[in-house]
Amino acid sequence: xxxxxxxxxxPTREQVLDFIAQSDEPAGKREISKxxxxxxxxxxxxxxxxxxxxxxxxxxxxxxxFHAMGGVPRVTVLRIVEIDEGEAIAIPETWQPDDASPPxxxxxxxxxxxxxxxxxxxxxxDRVLARTEEAGKGWLAHPMKKLAVEDEQLLGVVxxxxAGKGWLAPVDKRVRNAVLISDLGGAEAGQLVLAEPAGRxxxxxxxxxxxxxxxxxxxxxSLIAIHKHGIPFAFPQATLDEAQVAAALPLxxxxxEDLRHLPIVAIDPADARDHDDAxxxxxxxxxxxxxxxxxxxxxxxxxxxxxxxxEARKRGNSVYFPDRVVxxxxxxxxxxxxxxxxxxxxxxxxxxxTIDAQGRIKDWRFTRALVRIAEVIAYEEAQRRIDADxxxxxxxxxxxxxxxxxxxxxxxxxxxxxxxERRVVLDEQxxxxxxxxxERLDAHRVxxxxxxxxxxxxxxxxxxxxxxxxxxxxEPPSREKLIALKDYLATFGRKLALGQVITPSLxxxxxxxxxxxxxxxxxxxxxxxxxTQAYYGPRNAGHFGLSLGSYAHFxxxxxxxxxxxxxxxxxxxxxxxQPRPEADIPSTSGLSDRxxxxxxxxxxxxxxxxxxxxxxxxxxxxxxxxxxxxTRVGEVFSTRITGVQKFGLFATIIGLGxxxxxxxxxxxxxxxxxxxxxxxxIGELSGEEFAIGMILKLRLAEANPLTGALKFEPENVAEGVxxxxxxxxxxxxxxxxxxxxxxxxxxxxxxxxxxxRKK
Numbered sequence: 001x002x003x004x005x006x007x008x009x010x011p012t013r014e015q016v017l018d019f020i021a022q023s024d025e026p027a028g029k030r031e032i033s034k035x036x037x038x039x040x041x042x043x044x045x046x047x048x049x050x051x052x053x054x055x056x057x058x059x060x061x062x063x064x065x066f067h068a069m070g071g072v073p074r075v076t077v078l079r080i081v082e083i084d085e086g087e088a089i090a091i092p093e094t095w096q097p098d099d100a101s102p103p104x105x106x107x108x109x110x111x112x113x114x115x116x117x118x119x120x121x122x123x124x125x126d127r128v129l130a131r132t133e134e135a136g137k138g139w140l141a142h143p144m145k146k147l148a149v150e151d152e153q154l155l156g157v158v159x160x161x162x163a164g165k166g167w168l169a170p171v172d173k174r175v176r177n178a179v180l181i182s183d184l185g186g187a188e189a190g191q192l193v194l195a196e197p198a199g200r201x202x203x204x205x206x207x208x209x210x211x212x213x214x215x216x217x218x219x220x221x222s223l224i225a226i227h228k229h230g231i232p233f234a235f236p237q238a239t240l241d242e243a244q245v246a247a248a249l250p251l252x253x254x255x256x257e258d259l260r261h262l263p264i265v266a267i268d269p270a271d272a273r274d275h276d277d278a279x280x281x282x283x284x285x286x287x288x289x290x291x292x293x294x295x296x297x298x299x300x301x302x303x304x305x306x307x308x309x310x311e312a313r314k315r316g317n318s319v320y321f322p323d324r325v326v327x328x329x330x331x332x333x334x335x336x337x338x339x340x341x342x343x344x345x346x347x348x349x350x351x352x353x354t355i356d357a358q359g360r361i362k363d364w365r366f367t368r369a370l371v372r373i374a375e376v377i378a379y380e381e382a383q384r385r386i387d388a389d390x391x392x393x394x395x396x397x398x399x400x401x402x403x404x405x406x407x408x409x410x411x412x413x414x415x416x417x418x419x420x421e422r423r424v425v426l427d428e429q430x431x432x433x434x435x436x437x438x439e440r441l442d443a444h445r446v447x448x449x450x451x452x453x454x455x456x457x458x459x460x461x462x463x464x465x466x467x468x469x470x471x472x473x474x475e476p477p478s479r480e481k482l483i484a485l486k487d488y489l490a491t492f493g494r495k496l497a498l499g500q501v502i503t504p505s506l507x508x509x510x511x512x513x514x515x516x517x518x519x520x521x522x523x524x525x526x527x528x529x530x531x532t533q534a535y536y537g538p539r540n541a542g543h544f545g546l547s548l549g550s551y552a553h554f555x556x557x558x559x560x561x562x563x564x565x566x567x568x569x570x571x572x573x574x575x576x577x578q579p580r581p582e583a584d585i586p587s588t589s590g591l592s593d594r595x596x597x598x599x600x601x602x603x604x605x606x607x608x609x610x611x612x613x614x615x616x617x618x619x620x621x622x623x624x625x626x627x628x629x630x631t632r633v634g635e636v637f638s639t640r641i642t643g644v645q646k647f648g649l650f651a652t653i654i655g656l657g658x659x660x661x662x663x664x665x666x667x668x669x670x671x672x673x674x675x676x677x678x679x680x681x682i683g684e685l686s687g688e689e690f691a692i693g694m695i696l697k698l699r700l701a702e703a704n705p706l707t708g709a710l711k712f713e714p715e716n717v718a719e720g721v722x723x724x725x726x727x728x729x730x731x732x733x734x735x736x737x738x739x740x741x742x743x744x745x746x747x748x749x750x751x752x753x754x755x756x757r758k759k
Contacts, residue, residue: 316609
């Protein structure tokens, strides 16, 4: 819509520029002609005028849309290039800068309500049609609709077929088919590359835009995840420079509580890259304990609005891989100055707690302190000392205090699901030395329960001051999921009454009532699937899994931005400010005005970043496990069914955690029907059933390290036997293919699987 009435007739250059600036729509030749009422030869003259203006550098564009050179059209297509503090940053898709001027960066303004929810999924690489406006020294963009991504990059391995054609075999197991490469860009067969479409037509194929090297080399699996998920991993030099300045800050001993005399200990994994937390306790003489949970005082070094802070907000959290960590903070802070190392003076935010004889937290207070960690101990070593009765008094006190916390935990009866954690151990060359399930020790529970107590204290302390809180929220199962669980339990004679209050205790009793281990596995899988995903938010909805009314993350500010926000809120609420004199670095260590006014926005972004990290970490472990198993193709493993679909089963190796598919075609000659409600496959002739939780002996048929995908088949299906398939109403015999060869969409070989097996 044009805001002003323009004089009729061929416009001047100034009038064209004014029209373009005022137009809310793409200002093309047709729109200009209509606005000025041009006819016949005047349209021809306008065309010449626009050509001249383009040559003179006054406008840029084409016949369908023009904009003033150096400006942005009122309505245009934008491409998302960055997610900053939960907000999308975009640039014009068709920007053609004169000289070396960079394209303008526009902040995407998402409207409230349903429209904002729809646009919340915007990610780097997305395209949107947006209405733009200039605001002060910057630009804003209001999305009108999300457009299809035309040039999404793919990460994959180059393969060359017999005809000399290049193919891109994607490393994402959800992408099933290889894609033709029209421009190798110097890449060779077997190399891991980034590629994008060479043109708009699918027939144009892909062009290689980056060569990452050997996909099976040490550290390659985490590199795949970093690139696939767009995880920022390189710090800008300005951020590193500011980190060096922050790291050199002196600790004001006179403005901190001095706790260096306390034998505070940090109990962490043996391979921990950073140490956020440390604990101490001693009897209070009344059957309870005085306790201290000391947390790295990251808010002292990382101030809101600074360069480190902006980069940390973008990342949201550290991402941990078996071979590397992508830290939220520069290493001079995360692995050195902030990390609670043994024997060194460190700045800490401390939660002082009193634990009564029943394990309840009677009171708490928060201070900024100076601590000197007496010792950093691995979980296994701490447990060994306790079991061997060799522990020093400060460790004995910690275990005694934990027994009270454990009593309180048992009274709460939080959700008790056995969720084994896979552990990948690498040797000095970065090669896999071992893959196993991490042992769960009392030492883990000691630290966990102290951290939970401090997190609860932080949430309640902020509530007491009516201060902003970034809660860690885990909502109860939705009614839809509970109905699905009820229907599933009914398939093997168990009941779930939906009229009662659903609590973690209800699920725990349900599991305790099951004596058969196979059936217990079925129930546990079903209960796990019914749970909602935890997230961050400023409005308290409790933590269902932990059976807690108020819960916040306070204990890991080195690796989680949510915890840093909680620290800043405590600084404000309890007057713990410690100004910094540096002119180039913000002085306040409390919440910024922006966060205080809208914690919802950053909370949403942190939840998204957390899910991104979890997926990247899980996929990387899957790739390591597949690489570990690639030399064991043909072996038989004990597995448990974790999922059932009409096309087959999903099973995981017991004690290892490798997940893979069992195609329904390998289960036998008969047809299998899929019972969706009961989540099982049933043989039409034999009545044989396959259901979630069942234990099966399965043979590993394929292991692909690049995608992390595994394939299994029943133990009694030997290599080389014939498979019976039903086709056209008759039974037909078809030879089973040998080894790991898998034809692609066009019948070309997939060398990935051979490489994995040789490895």
